[in-house]
Amino acid sequence: MTQKHLKDLANEIESSLQKGSVSESDRSVLEQVHTEIQAALAAPSQPDSLRDWLSHAVERLEGEHPRLTTLLSKALDVLSDVGI
Numbered sequence: 654m655t656q657k658h659l660k661d662l663a664n665e666i667e668s669s670l671q672k673g674s675v676s677e678s679d680r681s682v683l684e685q686v687h688t689e690i691q692a693a694l695a696a697p698s699q700p701d702s703l704r705d706w707l708s709h710a711v712e713r714l715e716g717e718h719p720r721l722t723t724l725l726s727k728a729l730d731v732l733s734d735v736g737i
Contacts, residue, residue: 656694658731662724663690669721679714686710686725704732 666687689706707725715722
């Protein structure tokens with residue numbers, strides 16, 4: 654379940670990046686979060702850095718991109734629910 658949510662989140666971020674609907678500074682944050690998600694999917698035993706990146710991204714993006722912020726918050730909730 655966590656893997657599916659992370660894959661969905663990665664797809665949503667990738668879609669937003671391709672649409673060009675984010676500012677250059679937000680793009681940088683999203684690219685970093687996307688990289689961290691991909692790394693977590695490849696090595697799920699290392700979730701701490703992903704959680705940190707997601708928390709930072711939520712803080713950074715919450716005002717300008719509420720949809721992405723909601724998705725990132727859901728990913729944090731999923732990680733918390735599974736004890737990560």
